[in-house]
Amino acid sequence: MITTSGLTKIYRSGGPRGRAITALDDVDLHVAEGEVYGVIGQSGAGKSSLIRCVNLLERPTSGTVTVAGQDLTALAGRGPRAGRELRAARSRIGMVFQHFNLLSSRTVQDNVELPLEILGLSGRERARKAAELLDLVGLGERARAYPAQLSGGQKQRVGIARALAAEPKVLLSDEATSALDPETTRSILGLLRDLNRQLGLTVLLITHEMDVVKSICDSAALMREGRIVESGTVTDLLATPGSELAAALFPVSGGGEDPERTVVDLTFQGDAAGRPVISRLARTYDIDVSILGAAVDTVAGRQVGRMRIELPGRYEDNVVPIGFLREQGLHVERAEHPGPDAPAAPPAGPAAPPVAALAKEETK
Ligand SMILES: Nc1ncnc2c1ncn2[C@@H]1O[C@H](COP(=O)(O)OP(=O)(O)OP(=O)(O)O)[C@@H](O)[C@H]1O
Numbered sequence: 001m002i003t004t005s006g007l008t009k010i011y012r013s014g015g016p017r018g019r020a021i022t023a024l025d026d027v028d029l030h031v032a033e034g035e036v037y038g039v040i041g042q043s044g045a046g047k048s049s050l051i052r053c054v055n056l057l058e059r060p061t062s063g064t065v066t067v068a069g070q071d072l073t074a075l076a077g078r079g080p081r082a083g084r085e086l087r088a089a090r091s092r093i094g095m096v097f098q099h100f101n102l103l104s105s106r107t108v109q110d111n112v113e114l115p116l117e118i119l120g121l122s123g124r125e126r127a128r129k130a131a132e133l134l135d136l137v138g139l140g141e142r143a144r145a146y147p148a149q150l151s152g153g154q155k156q157r158v159g160i161a162r163a164l165a166a167e168p169k170v171l172l173s174d175e176a177t178s179a180l181d182p183e184t185t186r187s188i189l190g191l192l193r194d195l196n197r198q199l200g201l202t203v204l205l206i207t208h209e210m211d212v213v214k215s216i217c218d219s220a221a222l223m224r225e226g227r228i229v230e231s232g233t234v235t236d237l238l239a240t241p242g243s244e245l246a247a248a249l250f251p252v253s254g255g256g257e258d259p260e261r262t263v264v265d266l267t268f269q270g271d272a273a274g275r276p277v278i279s280r281l282a283r284t285y286d287i288d289v290s291i292l293g294a295a296v297d298t299v300a301g302r303q304v305g306r307m308r309i310e311l312p313g314r315y316e317d318n319v320v321p322i323g324f325l326r327e328q329g330l331h332v333e334r335a336e337h338p339g340p341d342a343p344a345a346p347p348a349g350p351a352a353p354p355v356a357a358l359a360k361e362e363t364k
Helices: 047-054 082-091 108-118 123-136 150-166 182-199 212-217 232-236 246-249 270-274 277-285 315-327 355-363
Strands: 002-013 021-032 036-041 062-067 093-097 171-174 202-207 219-224 226-233 260-267 291-299 302-312 331-334
Touching: 002 047, 021 047, 021 062, 021 123, 036 182, 036 212, 036 277, 047 062, 047 202, 062 150, 093 150, 108 123, 108 150, 123 150, 150 171, 150 182, 171 182, 171 355, 182 202, 202 212, 212 277, 219 246, 219 291, 226 232, 226 246, 226 331, 232 260, 260 270, 260 315, 277 315, 315 331
Parallel strands: 036 202, 036 219, 093 171, 171 202
Antiparallel strands: 002 021, 002 062, 219 226, 260 302, 260 331, 291 302
16 A cells, blocks of 8 residues: 655755755565554654655655555656646545644634645535544544644544545554553554554554554564664564564563573464463473563454573573474574573664663653
C-alpha cells in the first residue's frame, strides 16, 4: 500500500550553498495493505521527514513514493495540473498530528467538515458524513463543542475523524499519542486499531515509544541517522537473532555468572507457548535447567513468552539440547554472560544507544 524506494531528503540550512543535512538516506519502506506499521527512532532519526515525504508535504530530494499504486513523486511536478492531481491523491491519505492541529474558531463538527468542504460536498452531505465520523470515534454528543472545551484525547479523536473524512485508504500518524497521558494513549491506540480492523485502513505511524509499537503494530522499522536499520513483521523480528527491536519490545533479564554454564534466551510464540518444553528438555537429557528470568506478554495481539535459562556446561557442549529446543518450535538465542540484573544481551551492529533508551532520551 505504501512503498518508498531510495527515498532521500537533504535539507540545506542557510540557502542552496548552506550546510547539507541528510534527514533520509536511501530509505526503502514497504507497508502492506491493512497493516499497522510503526517507525520508531530517536529524535532526529528522520521519522518526521519520512512521514512528510510519504504524503509529499515535503518534496524528496530523490527516490519515489508510491501510495495505493500511485507514484506520488511523479505527480509532484510543477504546474496547475500536477498540483491538482497531487491534491486529489493526498486526499486519499489521512494525517493525524501530535498537537491535533484543530481550528479553534470552528466547532468539532466544522473541523471534521473542513476536508469535505475542500472536496466540494454540499452542506447536507458534509453534515451527514461528519455526524457519522463523530459517532465512529465516540464523539457524537460533542459536535457543537469547540476544541478548547475538549480533553486532549477528545481533540485527537476529532483529529482522527477529520483525517477519515475523505475516506482515505491510508492513515499517517505523526506521534499521535505523544502529548497524551498513558490511559488516553491506550484509548487512542485502541481506536486506531479498531479503525484499522473495521475499515481495513492501512496505518503508518511514527513514534519514539516502544509501547506504541508493542500494543498495535503488525510490523515495525527502526530508524537511525536517516536510515532504516531493521524492519519486518513483529513476529519475525521476535525470532530474529540479535534483533534490537525484539530485545526492546520484549526484554528478558536475569544474570548467570558462571562462564562454564550456558545462558540462552528462548522465545515462544503460537503453539510452542503451550508445550511443556523445559520439563521435556530436563527429562530427555537428564540435566538441571535454571530459569533466570521469564515473562509472558501480548505483542501485536499475540501471546509471546520469553525465558532466559541456564544449562550446565559450555555452549559448545549444549548443541544437542539447544537443537532439541529449536525442534520444539522455540526461537533460541545465546545470551552473553551478563552480570546479575543486567539487561538482555546487547544487539549486534554499530555502537548506538539501545532502542529501550529512546523514551528516556526524549524526556531529557
Ligand atoms: N526543515 C528542515 N531544515 C533543515 N533541517 C531539518 C529540517 N527538518 C528536519 N531537519 C533535520 O533533519 C534531521 C531529521 O529530522 P526529523 O524531524 O525528520 O527527525 P525525527 O526523527 O522526526 O525527530 P523528532 O522526533 O525530534 O521530530 C534532523 O537532523 C533535523 O535537524
